[in-house]
Amino acid sequence: MDGLRDVVALGGPVVAILLVMSVLTFAVTIYKFWQFAVSGVGRHKVLSEALSAWDAGDATGAKQRLAQSRSYLAPFIDTAINAPKSQALSDRLDAEAGLALARLERGFRLLDTIAQLAPLLGLFGTVLGMIEAFQRLQSSGASVDPSLLAGGIWVALVTTAVGLAVAMPTSMVLSWLESRTARERVFADKALRTVLMPQGSAAAPSTVATQDHA
Numbered sequence: 001m002d003g004l005r006d007v008v009a010l011g012g013p014v015v016a017i018l019l020v021m022s023v024l025t026f027a028v029t030i031y032k033f034w035q036f037a038v039s040g041v042g043r044h045k046v047l048s049e050a051l052s053a054w055d056a057g058d059a060t061g062a063k064q065r066l067a068q069s070r071s072y073l074a075p076f077i078d079t080a081i082n083a084p085k086s087q088a089l090s091d092r093l094d095a096e097a098g099l100a101l102a103r104l105e106r107g108f109r110l111l112d113t114i115a116q117l118a119p120l121l122g123l124f125g126t127v128l129g130m131i132e133a134f135q136r137l138q139s140s141g142a143s144v145d146p147s148l149l150a151g152g153i154w155v156a157l158v159t160t161a162v163g164l165a166v167a168m169p170t171s172m173v174l175s176w177l178e179s180r181t182a183r184e185r186v187f188a189d190k191a192l193r194t195v196l197m198p199q200g201s202a203a204a205p206s207t208v209a210t211q212d213h214a
Contacts, residue, residue, distance in 0.1 A: 029173050081195055111173065125158075129156025
């Protein structure tokens with residue numbers, strides 16, 4: 001804590017703002033990891049087995065495996081399996097799946113803002129520090145002390161270092177989260193298309209029922 005207070009004292013309010021941003025990044029990162037874990041992001045083994053069974057025409061086996069899945073996509077797949085197939089159903093499921101994925105992407109904008117703003121804030125603090133250092137150098141008159149300028153520049157560069165220290169891990173975390181959600185989006189689209197347009201005979205009951213109804 002003493003070292004942290006020293007850094008804040010050297011960098012001034014800019015470093016204080018950057019530290020607040022780092023705390024926000026840490027909080028959002030922990031929340032997103034928890035949300036992904038609870039939602040089962042990336043863990044669709046049982047759901048994939050259910051989709052494979054459905055695609056092969058084994059409707060009973062697909063429903064049994066689907067009942068064991070804890071994926072957040074399982075309710076959408078269950079609706080797609082049991083509801084009468086139609087374009088309206090496809091559009092509705094696409095919208096609901098998109099909404100679920102949008103929930104996973106909450107907080108990304110904040111992380112992106114911090115990753116872009118932190119280096120700029122650090123540079124801004126450095127510019128302010130350099131201005132102050134040259135003002136001190138000017139006020140010293142003819143008796144110029146090189147250590148005065150060097151010390152001012154060293155203090156000014158602290159804000160740039162802090163800004164980069166905040167921005168780099170934030171950018172790495174954001175890239176990882178975005179890659180995970182991108183894979184989820186592809187998997188969700190494939191899963192819905194597999195149920196609505198299977199290769200096997202799983203869709204036959206619904207087709208027969210439609211013909212009988214007609």
